[in-house]
Amino acid sequence: MTSELSPAAVQVLESGISSSPQVEHRLALLRKWKIPQGSKVLEIGCGQGDCTILLADLVGENGHVTAIDPASLDYGAPMTLGEAQSQLKASPLGNRITFKQTTVEEFCQTNDEIYDCAVFARCLWYLPSPDILLSMLRSLRGRVRRVLIAEFLLDLQGDIAVLPHMLAVISLADINIGQPSDPWTSNDNVQSICSPKMIREMGRETGWELETESIIEAAEGLEDGRWEVGHVLSESYAARVESLTPEPRRVYAKMLLDAVKQSTATQPLAAVRALPTWFSSWKPSS
Amino acid sequence: MTSELSPAAVQVLESGISSSPQVEHRLALLRKWKIPQGSKVLEIGCGQGDCTILLADLVGENGHVTAIDPASLDYGAPMTLGEAQSQLKASPLGNRITFKQTTVEEFCQTNDEIYDCAVFARCLWYLPSPDILLSMLRSLRGRVRRVLIAEFLLDLQGDIAVLPHMLAVISLADINIGQPSDPWTSNDNVQSICSPKMIREMGRETGWELETESIIEAAEGLEDGRWEVGHVLSESYAARVESLTPEPRRVYAKMLLDAVKQSTATQPLAAVRALPTWFSSWKPSS
Numbered sequence: 001m002t003s004e005l006s007p008a009a010v011q012v013l014e015s016g017i018s019s020s021p022q023v024e025h026r027l028a029l030l031r032k033w034k035i036p037q038g039s040k041v042l043e044i045g046c047g048q049g050d051c052t053i054l055l056a057d058l059v060g061e062n063g064h065v066t067a068i069d070p071a072s073l074d075y076g077a078p079m080t081l082g083e084a085q086s087q088l089k090a091s092p093l094g095n096r097i098t099f100k101q102t103t104v105e106e107f108c109q110t111n112d113e114i115y116d117c118a119v120f121a122r123c124l125w126y127l128p129s130p131d132i133l134l135s136m137l138r139s140l141r142g143r144v145r146r147v148l149i150a151e152f153l154l155d156l157q158g159d160i161a162v163l164p165h166m167l168a169v170i171s172l173a174d175i176n177i178g179q180p181s182d183p184w185t186s187n188d189n190v191q192s193i194c195s196p197k198m199i200r201e202m203g204r205e206t207g208w209e210l211e212t213e214s215i216i217e218a219a220e221g222l223e224d225g226r227w228e229v230g231h232v233l234s235e236s237y238a239a240r241v242e243s244l245t246p247e248p249r250r251v252y253a254k255m256l257l258d259a260v261k262q263s264t265a266t267q268p269l270a271a272v273r274a275l276p277t278w279f280s281s282w283k284p285s286s
Numbered sequence: 287m288t289s290e291l292s293p294a295a296v297q298v299l300e301s302g303i304s305s306s307p308q309v310e311h312r313l314a315l316l317r318k319w320k321i322p323q324g325s326k327v328l329e330i331g332c333g334q335g336d337c338t339i340l341l342a343d344l345v346g347e348n349g350h351v352t353a354i355d356p357a358s359l360d361y362g363a364p365m366t367l368g369e370a371q372s373q374l375k376a377s378p379l380g381n382r383i384t385f386k387q388t389t390v391e392e393f394c395q396t397n398d399e400i401y402d403c404a405v406f407a408r409c410l411w412y413l414p415s416p417d418i419l420l421s422m423l424r425s426l427r428g429r430v431r432r433v434l435i436a437e438f439l440l441d442l443q444g445d446i447a448v449l450p451h452m453l454a455v456i457s458l459a460d461i462n463i464g465q466p467s468d469p470w471t472s473n474d475n476v477q478s479i480c481s482p483k484m485i486r487e488m489g490r491e492t493g494w495e496l497e498t499e500s501i502i503e504a505a506e507g508l509e510d511g512r513w514e515v516g517h518v519l520s521e522s523y524a525a526r527v528e529s530l531t532p533e534p535r536r537v538y539a540k541m542l543l544d545a546v547k548q549s550t551a552t553q554p555l556a557a558v559r560a561l562p563t564w565f566s567s568w569k570p571s572s
Contacts, residue, residue: 130537154545158552160446170456173541177534192537195544248463251416251478255459258481259440266444 009057021221045123048084165225218274295343307507331409334370451511504560511560
């Protein structure tokens with residue numbers, strides 16, 4: 001890992017913001033996009049900045065990352081969004097990063113700068129509905145030269161160890177359908193599932209042309225699969241399933257939960273592998 | 287196949303009621319239950335009688351199969367339920383079979399006979415809701431000595447070729463949630479999914495004790511997986527998905543459909559393997 005990153009980035013990462021497999025996986029993604037040094041990057045849905053710090057390292061001392069997220073700065077545990085972002089700002093790479101608590105649409109209305117690229121690094125499934133991507137892509141027209149989207153892909157790519165993660169996210173997308181008044185839902189890492197086909201359609205509809213797309217398997221040890229499966233197999237999640245209405249929705253959700261359990265019956269949770277990631281790059285359509 | 291069946295049964299089967307893999311698979315299931323010759327069997331949800339003819343052969347000339355199904359005798363293609371049942375009645379094994387167009391509850395109210403066993407041979411997922419099994423199991427108390435249930439299991443059992451069937455039935459169960467006024471739905475072979483856990487809970491609740499349970503992989507060539515995947519990938523099914531409301535349900539259903547497509551992207555439809563079958567036997571709890 002160290003050979004891929006600057007000493008400054010390594011120092012930040014060693015302070016413990018992300019696990020090593022998370023860093024490895026994000027680096028593998030970002031490297032595929034070949035973002036040039038000196039780039040001005042707009043990162044969408046930056047969260048705690050796990051990807052922001054790597055982008056800041058990649059763009060070098062003449063580049064800059066503007067990282068936006070509308071989530072409350074109080075959100076997150078054990079560290080809140082605000083605490084994590086402050087820590088990165090105080091690091092040796094902090095002067096290459098600007099965090100803003102805002103949506104893409106708001107940001108583009110109140111800002112004139114042109115960015116070399118907008119990066120969506122696995123933030124779409126966190127949206128309550130995939131359709132929100134439509135207005136984000138529209139706002140970015142004329143404001144960024146390329147759009148780079150990376151998101152999990154709902155496929156096993158031949159590896160059966162991915163099945164529990166696949167079923168867990170299907171369950172999460174289901175339980176988050178039309179439950180806006182449910183106070184639990186906002187904490188789910190997966191609230192809806194956006195397929196490459198949906199993203200391709202939304203890109204075309206909003207004036208973007210697909211340049212490249214490909215699929216990368218999850219790094220060994222990437223925890224996302226285990227995290228989501230553990231979440232779905234928790235007692236509090238079972239209680240949410242039991243409280244679903246109407247009855248046919250509850251029965252369907254129970255069935256999915258049973259399938260997640262069944263998929264982990266013959267392999268330990270530690271053996272669950274995360275879903276592969278689909279990534280794509282887009283330019284304005286002429 | 288012929289060595290397992292009487293010449294009379296072979297003659298009926300060779301007239302083309304079922305494909306060879308279907309017969310092989312059903313025989314493998316029924317053999318596991320070791321139903322003795324001379325048994326009086328009540329078969330629930332017999333449909334066209336594909337399993338009925340095998341049961342009639344297994345129970346021998348001193349046994350009998352009463353096969354019930356509430357579906358209209360006009361239902362089914364290319365042969366209707368009524369035509370298929372008439373053909374079996376006219377066969378050399380016909381005198382061992384009684385078909386009745388009725389529900390379990392109705393049948394048990396209007397009939398005093400005690401049966402050696404009730405057989406549910408993969409008919410539960412056809413129910414609009416798994417909960418219907420509750421009242422069926424209650425009705426059977428005191429009327430049958432054993433209950434034998436075989437149903438698909440939502441698991442890959444380590445075989446990735448099963449994934450398209452798994453995703454297709456999840457899609458079917460989803461599209462059939464709370465769409466009772468949809469004229470299409472009644473033709474789906476899968477309308478809800480009942481897991482072994484749900485069946486175990488319903489058995490306990492209605493006074494039945496689980497004696498044995500196990501899992502059997504689908505016979506190679508069993509068409510059910512390809513049938514359901516083909517159905518879900520049809521144009522008419524895509525139109526049903528597009529017409530779903532409200533919007534979040536439509537988006538979720540599209541996502542499942544995309545996952546089915548993705549799962550068949552790298553293997554031909556002919557390579558899709560059917561889900562394994564879970565089967566169990568029950569006695570009255572003391």
